[in-house]
Amino acid sequence: MKTPNKHLKGIITRCTNYKESDRIFTLISDDGIMKFIARGAKKPSSKLSGHIEPLNYVALYYRPSKSLNSVSQVESIHSFLEIKKEYNLILKAQYMMELAESLFSENDDNSSILSLLINTLRNIHNSKIPTLDILIFEFELLKHQGFGISIFDCTNCDKELERSDHYFSSNVGGFYCTTCFESKRLLDQSVKVTVGQQLILRTIARKNYKDLISLNLSEKEISNCRKLIQNSIRDIIGVQLKTVKFSDL
Ligand SMILES: [Zn+2]
Numbered sequence: 001m002k003t004p005n006k007h008l009k010g011i012i013t014r015c016t017n018y019k020e021s022d023r024i025f026t027l028i029s030d031d032g033i034m035k036f037i038a039r040g041a042k043k044p045s046s047k048l049s050g051h052i053e054p055l056n057y058v059a060l061y062y063r064p065s066k067s068l069n070s071v072s073q074v075e076s077i078h079s080f081l082e083i084k085k086e087y088n089l090i091l092k093a094q095y096m097m098e099l100a101e102s103l104f105s106e107n108d109d110n111s112s113i114l115s116l117l118i119n120t121l122r123n124i125h126n127s128k129i130p131t132l133d134i135l136i137f138e139f140e141l142l143k144h145q146g147f148g149i150s151i152f153d154c155t156n157c158d159k160e161l162e163r164s165d166h167y168f169s170s171n172v173g174g175f176y177c178t179t180c181f182e183s184k185r186l187l188d189q190s191v192k193v194t195v196g197q198q199l200i201l202r203t204i205a206r207k208n209y210k211d212l213i214s215l216n217l218s219e220k221e222i223s224n225c226r227k228l229i230q231n232s233i234r235d236i237i238g239v240q241l242k243t244v245k246f247s248d249l
Contacts, residue, residue, distance in 0.1 A: 005061045013097045030111045037068045082125035138229045150174030151205045168193045170231035
């Protein structure tokens with residue numbers, strides 16, 4: 001019996017040409033990360049051509065296979081042309097796709113990650129500070145995957161953190177209060193975080209994104225917050241992402 005075609009939506013992260021006229025591509029979707037072959041997609045007459053390129057959000061029909069799933073129909077829902085016009089935004093998008101891929105898990109529902117990625121990609125070209133959008137993306141992504149950073153309370157004794165500089169440890173994904181920090185002598189494993197940086201993270205944790213704009217943040221402040229989150233990401237996935245070193249994302 002013929003396997004029925006299945007329908008799927010997702011973002012294409014990578015494409016390669018295969019043989020004379022085929023394309024192979026990777027898709028991140030609600031169903032996980034999947035590879036497909038689009039036969040004849042390189043032919044100009046193919047109805048698939050133009051839709052299969054990285055950073056396209058597509059809807060497709062495919063026939064499931066034990067080796068490579070073969071697509072019969074692909075249509076772009078969003079091509080993110082505004083991003084594709086700017087090299088720096090392309091790098092940012094690539095980084096976010098790679099990060100989402102690395103934190104996807106086989107058995108969990110990944111739909112919230114996918115919508116977070118799509119929403120950030122939809123908005124980033126209009127953003128006054130794109131790095132802030134990425135910081136929010138990184139923060140939310142870790143939270144979705146159960147690696148949320150503890151911002152308001154001491155990670156050791158659960159006491160509410162008072163308004164002062166505190167030390168953050170990416171190993172434990174949180175802050176130490178002054179007492180715990182001094183008693184544990186954790187200087188070499190922790191990074192000092194200013195009240196200002198904590199305020200940024202607290203505002204993101206409360207989802208008061210509009211208030212972030214009124215904080216008049218500098219790139220430097222955002223970048224310092226991102227370093228904390230990126231240390232946590234590095235600890236979680238165990239490797240440095242390829243795209244991180246390509247630019248000051
Ligand atoms: Zn404590």
